[in-house]
Amino acid sequence: MSEVIEKGKAAKKASYEMTGISTKEKNTALALIAEQIVADQAIILEENKKDIENGKERGLSTAILDRISLSEERIKAMAEGVIQVTELVDPIGETLETIEKNNGIKILKQRVPLGVVGMIYEARPNVTIDAAALTLKTGNTVILRGSSSARFSNIALISSIHRALEKSSVPVNAVQLIEDTNRETAKELFRLNDYLDVLIPRGGKNLIDTVVREATVPVIQTGAGNCHIFIDESAENDMAQEIILNAKLQRPSVCNAIETILIHSNWFEQHGIELLKELQAHDVEIYGDEAIHNAFPNSKLATEEDWYTEYLGLSVSIKVVDSVETAIQHINKYGTKHSEAIITNDEHHARMFLQNVDAAAVYHNASTRFTDGFEFGYGAEIGISTQKLHARGPMGLHALTSTKYVIKGTGQIRK
Amino acid sequence: MSEVIEKGKAAKKASYEMTGISTKEKNTALALIAEQIVADQAIILEENKKDIENGKERGLSTAILDRISLSEERIKAMAEGVIQVTELVDPIGETLETIEKNNGIKILKQRVPLGVVGMIYEARPNVTIDAAALTLKTGNTVILRGSSSARFSNIALISSIHRALEKSSVPVNAVQLIEDTNRETAKELFRLNDYLDVLIPRGGKNLIDTVVREATVPVIQTGAGNCHIFIDESAENDMAQEIILNAKLQRPSVCNAIETILIHSNWFEQHGIELLKELQAHDVEIYGDEAIHNAFPNSKLATEEDWYTEYLGLSVSIKVVDSVETAIQHINKYGTKHSEAIITNDEHHARMFLQNVDAAAVYHNASTRFTDGFEFGYGAEIGISTQKLHARGPMGLHALTSTKYVIKGTGQIRK
Numbered sequence: 001m002s003e004v005i006e007k008g009k010a011a012k013k014a015s016y017e018m019t020g021i022s023t024k025e026k027n028t029a030l031a032l033i034a035e036q037i038v039a040d041q042a043i044i045l046e047e048n049k050k051d052i053e054n055g056k057e058r059g060l061s062t063a064i065l066d067r068i069s070l071s072e073e074r075i076k077a078m079a080e081g082v083i084q085v086t087e088l089v090d091p092i093g094e095t096l097e098t099i100e101k102n103n104g105i106k107i108l109k110q111r112v113p114l115g116v117v118g119m120i121y122e123a124r125p126n127v128t129i130d131a132a133a134l135t136l137k138t139g140n141t142v143i144l145r146g147s148s149s150a151r152f153s154n155i156a157l158i159s160s161i162h163r164a165l166e167k168s169s170v171p172v173n174a175v176q177l178i179e180d181t182n183r184e185t186a187k188e189l190f191r192l193n194d195y196l197d198v199l200i201p202r203g204g205k206n207l208i209d210t211v212v213r214e215a216t217v218p219v220i221q222t223g224a225g226n227c228h229i230f231i232d233e234s235a236e237n238d239m240a241q242e243i244i245l246n247a248k249l250q251r252p253s254v255c256n257a258i259e260t261i262l263i264h265s266n267w268f269e270q271h272g273i274e275l276l277k278e279l280q281a282h283d284v285e286i287y288g289d290e291a292i293h294n295a296f297p298n299s300k301l302a303t304e305e306d307w308y309t310e311y312l313g314l315s316v317s318i319k320v321v322d323s324v325e326t327a328i329q330h331i332n333k334y335g336t337k338h339s340e341a342i343i344t345n346d347e348h349h350a351r352m353f354l355q356n357v358d359a360a361a362v363y364h365n366a367s368t369r370f371t372d373g374f375e376f377g378y379g380a381e382i383g384i385s386t387q388k389l390h391a392r393g394p395m396g397l398h399a400l401t402s403t404k405y406v407i408k409g410t411g412q413i414r415k
Numbered sequence: 416m417s418e419v420i421e422k423g424k425a426a427k428k429a430s431y432e433m434t435g436i437s438t439k440e441k442n443t444a445l446a447l448i449a450e451q452i453v454a455d456q457a458i459i460l461e462e463n464k465k466d467i468e469n470g471k472e473r474g475l476s477t478a479i480l481d482r483i484s485l486s487e488e489r490i491k492a493m494a495e496g497v498i499q500v501t502e503l504v505d506p507i508g509e510t511l512e513t514i515e516k517n518n519g520i521k522i523l524k525q526r527v528p529l530g531v532v533g534m535i536y537e538a539r540p541n542v543t544i545d546a547a548a549l550t551l552k553t554g555n556t557v558i559l560r561g562s563s564s565a566r567f568s569n570i571a572l573i574s575s576i577h578r579a580l581e582k583s584s585v586p587v588n589a590v591q592l593i594e595d596t597n598r599e600t601a602k603e604l605f606r607l608n609d610y611l612d613v614l615i616p617r618g619g620k621n622l623i624d625t626v627v628r629e630a631t632v633p634v635i636q637t638g639a640g641n642c643h644i645f646i647d648e649s650a651e652n653d654m655a656q657e658i659i660l661n662a663k664l665q666r667p668s669v670c671n672a673i674e675t676i677l678i679h680s681n682w683f684e685q686h687g688i689e690l691l692k693e694l695q696a697h698d699v700e701i702y703g704d705e706a707i708h709n710a711f712p713n714s715k716l717a718t719e720e721d722w723y724t725e726y727l728g729l730s731v732s733i734k735v736v737d738s739v740e741t742a743i744q745h746i747n748k749y750g751t752k753h754s755e756a757i758i759t760n761d762e763h764h765a766r767m768f769l770q771n772v773d774a775a776a777v778y779h780n781a782s783t784r785f786t787d788g789f790e791f792g793y794g795a796e797i798g799i800s801t802q803k804l805h806a807r808g809p810m811g812l813h814a815l816t817s818t819k820y821v822i823k824g825t826g827q828i829r830k
Contacts, residue, residue, distance in 0.1 A: 243826065358431070364822070366826070388817035404774070405791075
């Protein structure tokens with residue numbers, strides 16, 4: 001039996017055992033995990049060093065090496081994250097609806113775990129701990145499939161988790177790692193319909209596209225954010241400049257940073273050059289349409305491809321448009337349905353934009369950078385869903401749950 | 416451009432136009448559809464006759480011919496169904512959460528349409544009208560792909576819908592039918608990720624398995640119901656007999672009818688033969704395990720395959736088990752996670768069963784036949800979901816909606 005199928009079976013079995021585990025037992029297990037990874041930090045850091053060395057040999061970029069890198073501080077932060085999860089309300093068992101029928105039957109709609117969650121992710125070993133904590137809190141079991149670049153770190157972290165779970169009443173197989181990082185194990189996971197209730201990919205566009213194309217198990221799409229801000233004719237200059245700089249520069253590598261700016265032609269005539277200069281002063285490379293390129297020769301001329309591009313860095317596409325309608329059409333065509341904003345003093349235009357732009361989060365006069373589970377007050381985030389089924393936008397604990405109808409009768413039959 | 420892509424594009428465009436349509440306008444359009452199909456019944460029945468004749472030539476079973484068959488009464492019932500949908504509360508626009516942050520930002524989680532819904536279904540032309548009504552009420556647009564066996568009927572029905580929509584403010588392309596019923600058009604629909612937000616298959620196991628295996632668009636699995644009832648040691652004889660007969664016989668061809676009975680050995684010793692005789696008196700063919708077969712030679716010996724089988728007719732598999740645990744294990748192994756029941760006077764066993772059986776609906780002392788959107792009071796049903804993401808169990812209007820975060824600021828940026 002392959003590693004994936006073996007672990008799938010064990011995860012399914014453990015998920016049935018989880019139905020009997022109380023909130024208190026789950027929180028105790030989480031606290032033990034937090035304790036254990038700190039206690040084991042010497043081994044974890046040693047294994048992490050192997051990944052870093054391998055990564056350097058393979059020529060991984062500094063950015064990726066930084067994502068893989070662990071330190072005492074980072075391990076401490078991971079442990080604190082786990083403790084925070086113990087403080088969140090346990091959603092499992094909550095009754096969402098009660099239906100009483102004339103014949104005396106009582107129907108309760110209750111929140112239950114999804115069952116077995118698969119997570120496939122790149123680089124970041126902290127996802128190993130995050131995902132374990134959130135799935136465990138929601139009574140799920142999880143099969144983790146990290147990337148080869150963090151393999152030693154992930155194996156060390158999973159050993160710590162298992163040492164912690166052995167002291168708890170949660171089954172050890174509630175959290176498992178696929179250690180073989182060959183492409184074939186990912187593909188097996190994509191088609192593990194017998195054991196997996198959902199697969200959540202976390203990573204770049206390529207990973208997510210591959211999963212969507214190849215998976216037969218249910219998938220929650222996350223992440224890709226080709227986000228836009230539209231500066232309308234009536235936008236206040238100061239507000240527009242401040243929001244644009246925040247959304248582009250506060251953390252350019254994340255999914256809720258903006259990649260394209262759409263500017264109303266009248267606003268551009270008055271304030272456009274000032275904004276372009278400001279962006280350039282912050283080392284932002286500008287890919288403009290013809291209007292931008294003509295008015296500001298220091299920019300590059302954008303290609304069709306550029307409007308689709310999530311730069312995740314110090315580049316931005318900019319286009320001059322003649323109306324809010326054109327802006328909405330552009331966003332619905334090129335966007336990834338993540339976070340989209342309008343800056344305007346015109347309430348009617350704001351309403352049109354908020355209603356007609358098809359995205360998980362739509363903003364009026366605020367930075368797109370707020371799309372985040374912690375910012376929304378969910379206390380945790382398993383990712384940001386850009387699809388419309390099940391969960392949309394920042395996913396907290398509820399996204400890891402399903403429901404079940406529990407029907408209590410006294411012998412009722414259907415007439 | 417292929418028919419599927421052309422209609423996909425038109426559906427997406429129409430779905431953006433739907434954001435501006437009010438509840439009143441949607442209800443008016445629905446009333447016009449109800450009126451039109453009654454007004455057009457002569458043409459519809461004539462086209463339906465062609466399907467029936469073709470079906471007879473192709474040797475379709477009486478059961479399938481009955482599903483395809485329309486009559487004045489059935490058209491009237493379809494029209495009444497549409498009118499009932501006008502009376503349901505419109506879920507679109509409802510605010511599900513309001514989050515106000517210290518910085519003054521206001522985050523509203525609002526219910527929105529899914530966008531473009533694909534429906535692929537077999538035989539029953541009434542699904543054409545049902546699906547059109549429910550998707551339209553929820554502000555979605557829909558692409559319907561019926562089977563070749565009901566092609567003429569579906570084309571006639573869609574013409575009536577279009578004649579009705581032309582008189583309304585809902586775009587005509589809100590409801591479209593793929594007229595080419597070649598297998599290739601189904602496959603195109605499976606992979607129409609650019610235009611389709613969800614695909615809902617309604618039909619037999621083969622159709623659903625194919626969609627799950629081949630689709631890259633998000634899918635809601637519906638339907639297949641290999642449902643069980645477990646008669647526990649302490650079950651009252653009268654109640655058990657009555658519930659079993661109801662769940663097996665009241666309508667054997669539907670998904671919430673039972674296919675397997677599990678019987679505690681002690682109960683079987685006392686009342687088993689009486690139950691088997693009763694079933695046989697109702698022409699039910701019995702596939703029993705060895706214990707059943709030995710005690711009741713009038714039964715057939717069940718094969719491993721039989722425990723997986725959804726007979727949808729006058730057959731049933733029966734097994735004697737020694738505990739509630741064994742019953743739960745059997746159901747979790749062979750069931751399709753639809754509807755499962757325990758008959759018992761032991762509250763502890765009931766709790767174990769309700770908690771540990773992994774299914775959309777779990778029953779204590781009642782017939783599984785209640786799993787139904789109308790019985791649950793949802794006023795409508797787009798199908799019964801047997802998966803855990805997005806919707807589980809009977810799906811009413813809410814299952815055809817998603818959510819969107821609408822964020823209103825006054826210039827806030829992330830610190």
